[in-house]
Amino acid sequence: MLFQVRMDVHMPHDLPQEEAADILAREKAYSQALQDxxxxxxxxxxxxxxxxxxxxxxxxxxxxxxVLTGLPLFKFMTIKVTPLLRHPSSIREDDT
Structure with missing residues (x-):
């Protein structure tokens, strides 16, 4: 199933810089593994x-x-999920 997901991040301004850097590094690695x-x-x-x-x-x-709750930034996000399905007028047969 395909889903469109909008993620708005709201990291606290008082989050220690070292903690923020660690979270961002883990987020990047996790998201890139999911992309791979x-x-x-x-x-x-x-x-x-x-x-x-x-x-x-x-x-x-x-x-x-x-997948979404596994994101290291999850606790700082507002997430909106929209389920998607193939449009009957689409010319792309391989994208279901």
Missing amino acids: SGTWRHIWRIAGQYANVSIFDVKDNAELHA
């Missing part, structure tokens, strides 16, 4: 915001939930 596996298909930064729009390809809602 094909689970996290696309990621786009939203200009001027600490936010992104991403496309995830997972088995079901439960898998998406596990």
Whole structure:
């Protein structure tokens, strides 16, 4: 199943710099591993915001939930999930 996920990050300004750097390093490694596996298909930064729009390809809602709650930045995020399905007018047969 494909999902569009918008993630807005709200890191506390008083978070110690070392802790923030550690969280960001773990977030990058986790997200890149998910991209390598094909689970996290696309990621786009939203200009001027600490936010992104991403496309995830997972088995079901439960898998998406596990992936998102595994994000090191999860506790600092507001997340909006939109399930996607192939449009009948799409010319791309291989993107389901």
